[in-house]
Amino acid sequence: MTSPPYWSAQNYQKMHMLSFQVLGLKEPGSAEIGRRARDYLPDMEAVIAQLVQVLDGHFALVIGESRDGIHEAVRDQCQSHGMRLVDSFRRRIVNQAFFAKAVKNEYVYVFACPG
Ligand SMILES: C[S@@+](CC[C@H](N)C(=O)[O-])C[C@H]1O[C@@H](n2cnc3c(N)ncnc32)[C@H](O)[C@@H]1O
Incomplete structure (x- = not known):
């Protein structure tokens, strides 16, 4: 199961700022998935291409x-890599975290992997 960054939902760097500082980690900047609109789907494509190799x-x-x-579009990317959609659920997000933007609902897509 994975919960990748939702496009435009959060600024995760800001959200995890304290963790980055406490752990002495470099802040990801544009390496954060979803930070830049034009990178989101290509980044998710790279993630899914790797997932399908191991799942x-x-x-x-x-x-x-x-x-x-x-x-x-992300669901379709999974399917284009041979994952077969077997179920999907839409649910209301009731516990919005701080810095949350206006994402009211989320989907759970369940796929059968080709491997
Ligand atoms: C929707 S959250 C889910 C977090 C966790 N899986 C959970 O369920 O609580 C997406 C996470 O992806 C992280 N993330 C964003 N870009 C990433 C990247 N390039 N590599 C690894 N993680 C990244 C974010 O910091 C954030 O914590």
Whole structure:
């Protein structure tokens, strides 16, 4: 199961700022998935291409609903890598975290992996 960054949902660098400082880690900047709109789908494509190499059985993807259909584009990327959609759920997000933007619902897509 994975819960990747939802496009435009959070500024994770800001959210994890204290952890970066306490652990002495370099802040990711543009390496953060979802920081720059133009990089989001290519970044997710790279993640999914690697996931499909190692996964077996079922895979659940949790992703926020976006008005511009980005969650569907990520679902379609999984399918283009041979993952077969076997179920999907849409649920209301009731416990919005701090810095949260306006993501009201999320999807859980369940795939059967080709491996
Ligand atoms: C929706 S959150 C899910 C976090 C965790 N899986 C959970 O369920 O609580 C997405 C996470 O991906 C992290 N992330 C963003 N870009 C990343 C990258 N390039 N490499 C690794 N993690 C990244 C964010 O910092 C954030 O913590």
